[in-house]
Amino acid sequence: MSNFWIILWHTYLSKLKSKSFIITTLITLLLVAGLTNMSRIMDLFNKGDENEEKIAVIDETGELINPLMEQLKLNNSSILIESFKGTVEEAEKSVIENAYEGLLILSFNEEKLPEAAYKARSIADTSLPSELQQYLQQMKTQLAASHINLTQDQLNKLYEPISFSKTALEENAKTEEELNQARGLVYVLLFIIYFAVLMYANMIAMEVATEKSSRVMEILISSVSPVKQMFAKIIGIALLSLTQMVILFVVGFYFVKKNLESMQGGFFEFFGFNDIPISTIIYALVFLLLGYFLYATLAAFLGSLVSRIEDVQQMIMPMTMLVVAGFMIAMFGLGQPDTSFITIASYIPFFTPMLMFMRVGMLTLPVWEPMIGIAILIITIIILAVFGAKVYKGGVLMYGKSNSFKDIKKAIQLTKNE
């Protein structure tokens, strides 16, 4: 087996068996399991909550409580109201004693329209009073309407929402429904690209810095060329990341499949998980890999410049900023993916992985656009690799206070054969 493969497998296996990798994978798995089972988990907790939402009502008018009950029933609300026989003080006392969630006092104002006051132990829970307020608002509207002799039909006409449809004229443009679906999917995939690029590039920089600071590097480079080493390591970590993602994907897919019925509507439909367009996934994978190689090469040569592990974070800070900036622009661009700012930014190599993917996912681009993006990425990776390998070769031999970018020049000089 050639040295390249020995290093590749060593990097892959030793990382795979490391405690930190196993623990992060397990935690992420729990997260994925939790997220995909969200609706079940929510149901579990909500069951306990329902019984408690009992509200005492003191109806000073004697006419309002029944319409309110009807209104609640009509809306399938989980709020339970009970007419309280007694004074306001007594009612307040029983609220404090936990017999009721809150106290609602209903009355009429001068114009004979309903008025309400809500009292509870604390008003931190805003959803319950606002739900009540909403029902009371509907009641008020009906009452007010009947005061000015409007029929229910007339009222409905007033409140009917305007019909407003959006149609894209461009050929193949995505319909609104498709856009919403795409947005959700792209959103999630962008997150994955962001985290993966940041995490694994970090891992590379740490790996290189560890070997350097423990000085094992000098032995390594006396048996294998630094460039071979660098790429073996980058590919080894790439394999590792793929392993991790396949595990997460398989588990996530299993849960999504299992819970699919309970997920009709709501969260998952919104995120467009019902029919996933294959091309989006393929583009995500391509841009993820290219983004990884781009940043991993950068991280490897930045990592080779520091002598102490403590300095790694400082050294790769500019790189991290680039990733974060790309992510921020992509997030901003999700709402308006066709602005020229986003279009231009998507051709800047360090932003391409996220931005071009976002555009491909959201818009209907001609094929050549992502292809140019991919080409730009590949060319940048090659340039970075050639340049990075030079820096790496000198950098791994440089020790001492090396935290500045001046060291890049010094490192190249070290490898130069004047």
Place this chain on the structure above:
Amino acid sequence: MGLQLEHVTKRFGKFTAVDDLSISIPEKEMFGFLGANGAGKTTTFRMILGLIDASEGKITWNGNSIDYSTSPLIGYLPEERGLYPKLKVKDQIVYLARLRGMQKQDVIKELNYWLNRFKVPEYADKKVEELSKGNQQKIQFITAVIHKPKLLILDEPFSGLDPVNVEQLKDAVLELKDKGTTIVFSSHRMEHVEEMCEHLCIMHKGKPVVKGTLKEIKRAFGKKNLVIHADFDLEFLKSHPGVTNARQTTEGIHLQISGEEIAEDVLKEIVGKGFIRKFVLEEPSLNDIFIEKVGASYE
């Protein structure tokens, strides 16, 4: 043939780390490098290993240039010890030796031999960070020699070791030499170089100031040491012609003289002045030569 360095120069920008160094190290010999910090020893080693390219000159091993294809022939013990702290001794030696072209089962066999030789067979399954510094050094040494290199480069192999471990390691180095390994090593302990090397080179600011065999160097140096222990005051000898240096001790005086004939003069001078308990003419030590040539103490 062996290892040939021909007019090797290495410049880093304006700074010249190694200046026109030519050395010939015959096969199966042991060669010592001496020099203060920054004298260019490590740079020279790195050039021999091909880690950095020489700005000028040529380095060959048995007529061939040294690159990664020859790495199985070469063993290297760097000055700064380097092992993976979190990896088990066995795992990392297997990994590093495979990179030098060995098969896994051969590595295990050799590793057991060396661990037993150093009387530490229980370390195979320990993490390096759990070992003491001296024991880490043994592991480092095993890493350098396990693939039976033809050319072994040891950068300060004995620094930081207790005397027992120094002896163990020295025996191992001598045994390798007897088996035909060409060894280049640097040490800051003059006596190690004096004891072990036939050939040596003293470097100063990148230039080889002295080189050759130990005997030649001492003969060429000319100066000798004269140790006199006597019951009377010997201080007047300090101004004796031909005495280049003098140091008084509790029992007498140590003189550095420019030639053997001076010793005769000195003897004539002191005979009859009192009881002389010791009068010895010694070869100069490497340390004396070093101080003279480099102008400062090595340590």
